[in-house]
Amino acid sequence: MIDQIGFVQVDSINTVARAHHMILHARQQTYRASHLARLAERDRMLFEHWTHDASILPMAHFPYWRLKFARDAESLRSRWAKDRRAGFEALFDTVLEQIAKTGPCGSSDVGQDEVKGSGGWWDWHPSKTALEYLWRAGELTVTRREGFRKIYDLTENVIPPEYLNARPHEEETIEWACAAALDRLGFATSGEIAAFWDLVTPAEAKAWCDAAKRSGQIAEIAVETADGSTRMSYATPGLTPAAPPSDRVRVLSPFDPALRDRKRAERLFGFHYRIEVFVPEAKRRYGYYVFPLLEGDNLIGRIDMKCDRKSGTMVVRKYWAEAKRPLTRTRRAKVVTALENTARFAGSTKIDFTPGWDAD
Numbered sequence: 001m002i003d004q005i006g007f008v009q010v011d012s013i014n015t016v017a018r019a020h021h022m023i024l025h026a027r028q029q030t031y032r033a034s035h036l037a038r039l040a041e042r043d044r045m046l047f048e049h050w051t052h053d054a055s056i057l058p059m060a061h062f063p064y065w066r067l068k069f070a071r072d073a074e075s076l077r078s079r080w081a082k083d084r085r086a087g088f089e090a091l092f093d094t095v096l097e098q099i100a101k102t103g104p105c106g107s108s109d110v111g112q113d114e115v116k117g118s119g120g121w122w123d124w125h126p127s128k129t130a131l132e133y134l135w136r137a138g139e140l141t142v143t144r145r146e147g148f149r150k151i152y153d154l155t156e157n158v159i160p161p162e163y164l165n166a167r168p169h170e171e172e173t174i175e176w177a178c179a180a181a182l183d184r185l186g187f188a189t190s191g192e193i194a195a196f197w198d199l200v201t202p203a204e205a206k207a208w209c210d211a212a213k214r215s216g217q218i219a220e221i222a223v224e225t226a227d228g229s230t231r232m233s234y235a236t237p238g239l240t241p242a243a244p245p246s247d248r249v250r251v252l253s254p255f256d257p258a259l260r261d262r263k264r265a266e267r268l269f270g271f272h273y274r275i276e277v278f279v280p281e282a283k284r285r286y287g288y289y290v291f292p293l294l295e296g297d298n299l300i301g302r303i304d305m306k307c308d309r310k311s312g313t314m315v316v317r318k319y320w321a322e323a324k325r326p327l328t329r330t331r332r333a334k335v336v337t338a339l340e341n342t343a344r345f346a347g348s349t350k351i352d353f354t355p356g357w358d359a360d
Contacts, residue, residue: 001027002046006196007055008036009255010048010096012148013277013308014287016314017346020056022253025345032345045162048142048150049135052198052260062159063166067173068199069138076136080129081285088129095130096139096154101202104143104153107131130216140176149307177209179217186242187223187235209234226270247296249331249338259292271299271322286320293335300325306338307346314339314348319358327358 001024002008011019017033036056038045042329046056049065050072057065080088095110111127124132131152134140143153145174158163170175181196182188188196194205212218212234219237221229252259254275260267266272276284287304295302304317316339319353329337343351 002056003058003079004184005257006180007051007057007257009051009260010054011057011255012204013289016291016342019253019255023256026252026256026281027251029341044158047159052195059160059163063168064169064173064176064199065275067170069136071168073137076133080133084124084129085126088126090135091127091130092134095127095134098141098153104151106146106149106151165288174204174208178205182236184235187221187239189233191230192261195261211261224268231267245296249300249334250294251338251342252292252294253292254289258294269299273302287318293338294330295334298325300331301327312347312349312350314346315345315352315354316357317354332358
């Protein structure tokens with residue numbers, strides 16, 4: 001499933017369940033969180049790194065990420081030198097030597113004498129910055145998570161040899177990244193292709209599209225958008241519509257790949273979505289962390305809900321229906337079924353529907 005969709009974004013917010021688990025559960029109702037840990041930490045079929053954000057990817061993609069390692073190593077070093085605490089660069093060898101001698105570690109296991117005076121979540125002490133930098137540069141790999149805490153090890157101790165030792169050229173990586181992105185998107189502009197993995201630059205994706213179009217590898221097509229206008233995109237020749245999806249309702253994570261590119265989602269579905277976590281409460285249009293709902297191939301609304309872990313209750317606060325997608329009796333029943341499935345998945349034993357939650 002992860003190979004089919006490309007990657008699963010990891011996020012720390014846990015109002016119901018973490019993003020990576022909700023993304024997979026939306027597609028497969030029998031999914032359980034232990035499945036992902038087993039594939040990543042025991043079977044080593046997955047690895048964690050950066051796309052547009054921290055994500056879990058198929059292990060077969062690791063060789064192509066060497067291009068990102070090299071580019072991140074260069075860009076982050078100069079950027080973090082300006083906006084992180086000074087001294088992290090001098091600690092690279094110290095951190096690597098500690099892990100080589102004592103084994104995998106997390107950020108709290110290094111630089112204990114540097115923690116005092118921290119100014120907040122992003123005010124990392126130098127050793128933590130060194131850990132993150134070495135991970136982004138490919139010298140360390142996340143071997144597991146404890147809770148949500150990343151535990152790092154030397155990359156050669158984590159990545160299977162067949163992937164660790166594969167070294168594709170830059171041109172091979174660009175070809176793979178563009179073709180693999182288009183394969184998963186179905187159709188896309190060159191900008192959407194570049195943004196999918198965030199592995200190649202927009203200029204590199206455009207050059208690939210131009211060359212692939214000339215060779216007949218891809219074709220330019222007109223895609224009808226939600227407002228009836230058309231947008232030129234690229235697709236492989238002979239692209240045919242997918243089979244109609246089930247019309248059941250699915251609760252999506254705000255970080256679901258179907259919504260990650262907000263502008264694309266709005267063009268295709270007519271669905272405007274923004275996360276309001278960092279918006280002051282008085283200025284929020286909806287809520288702190290609102291979940292989109294998908295019915296078949298239509299985004300029908302969004303819902304504000306949260307799990308109370310102590311009482312085992314999922315509290316449903318408010319539902320907002322999309323225009324032309326009213327909450328009919330039939331649709332309401334499907335929404336409630338989806339919420340019941342999500343509650344069970346999140347470990348809640350009951351649902352508390354706030355009075356008026358379904359009022360327009």
